[in-house]
Amino acid sequence: MLWRCNWVKQRRKIINTLSFSSIHTHFSPKVKEISEFSRENTAGPRRAAPRPLTHDDVYSRLRESPSDLKTLNFFFWCARQNNYFHDDRAFEHMVGVVEKLARQYKSIDGIIEGLRLSGCAIKPRVLLLLLEIFWRGHIYDKAIEVYKGMNSFGYVPNTRAMNMMMDVLFKNNLVDRAMEVFQGIRVRNFFSFDIALSHLCRSRDLVKVKIVLKMMITQGFYPNSERFGQVLGVFCRTGCVGQGFQVVGLMICSGISVSVHVWSMLVSGFIRSGELQKAVDLFNKMIQTGCCSPNLVTYTSLIKGFMDFGMVDEAFSVLSTVQSKGLAPDIVLCNVMIHTFTRLGRFEEARNVFTSLKKRKLVADRYTFASMVSSLCLSREFDLLPKIADSIGTELDLVTGNSLINCFSKFGHMSYALKVFCIMSNKDLALDCYTYTGFLTALCLGGASARDAVNMYENIIRRNIRVDAHFHTAIIDGLVEVGKYSIAIRLFNRCILERYPLDVVSYTVAIKGLVRAKRIDEACSFLSKMKEDGVMPNRRTYRTIISGLCEEKDRDKLKKILWECIEEGVELDPNTKFKVVYLLSPYRRDLSEFRSVFEKWKENVFDVSDSCDELAVSAG
């Protein structure tokens, strides 16, 4: 097979590059240096050959060495010996040594000067070893200093040095500088690509991942299966399953077999990008070909996928497959179940799963916590919150904080919500739009002046934090809820002008504001406007405006909008239907106009579709 040849060739290439770039180049020890360091190693005067260094010898001598500078010198000397390579233990020991030296001499230049004075010849190799020690010890600022020092000594860093420096820069989140180093490597080896890929995958930089992967393969290197999996994961998670498939193709070409987790990633990738049918097809193909059978992970993805698409029966059928196969649910599947039951309003069952964790010998984690907090909020069982909080570790991470802020706001404990926000701010977490959404809600409903709330809102926008429709809607809704209708509408109009992201909920909230402000004509024109903007009203939007029209007894507008609603196939909730029938029935012409509609409503009156109302809103 062709790929095998490539693979062997590639391995050889790696080995060659490695040995050329190695810091341990062959070197014949000079007499003077031997006399200084290896007196104990020589069995006798002149005639006998020196006993080869062993790692144990070196380690004990490093530890016994009386001064840090001498230790470092000895470490360098060993590295110069023929066929001697320091092991991890020696490097680890040296981390502590150079740390002390760095404190003592203040700067790298200081250490180098000290080395020179103690008779150590400052060669590129010395700097390279120093760089490696700092790199292994995660002392990145010093590593950068050594790297810069190389240039001032007129030394052109080799591939190994540049690989390390690239890694350091990536770890310090200096992506552009890291990429500059990567581009600047004249002869890139396997590790150059591998390091770059691992960091770019972590920061989900699809564009750069593609560039580096292409370069890597063009130059005859293939990622290992771990890295390939990481690359595939990035594509699948960011909704690019199509490209994920190309990655799988490359994996197969390089001799890596398609494992369960590759299948699982593709299944969840399709679900994430909204292609449930393809996910199901792939799942079925997986069973048909029998090359590997689905496991808990695959099933979990599928269950979540069916739920996300509102296919509740199918989700539960997969769940019973899991049970019939005797697979014990793990914490992830339990979390999905808690989330699923919560979304269906089946809070008791959600809580049963939660309480069953102990029995299953599973430990609740932050996902459990976030889902349970949301579950308790929706079921309005605030008393249980402390119990849930007790069973979770005290660590306040981003999502935990976010769900707490939200929960406190929902129960009217604004000062607690704001307190959590303060704690989070002081913790140096990268607050996201969930946090700011909760914060603005708490601020508005917690009695802050509209002026202050709007100032904070503008402040957050100015700081270029990534915000979405939820965020803008939160302050508009908050202001509407405290009766500041005109300020809310002004903000909404500005969002439109600035082309901020707005969705159906944003428009619905704005319409709610107008309805409450008795500006019903404007509310109606907002409804037409949202359609022009390509945002389709849902049953909540129609409920809001139709209730408003009923209240105003504006029959003409009501009839017009009611027809629109019916033509668009949006089903109203029983409450709103009742209001409409109540208002229009006394008028004979209206009644005959809507007779067939009202008849149909009567037929469906026993449909218990209202519980799905909340779902329909959040899905819109």
Added chain:
DNA sequence: ATAGGGTTAG
């Protein structure tokens, strides 16, 4: 031993 699946807001 471990990947791969899961959480929060209007």
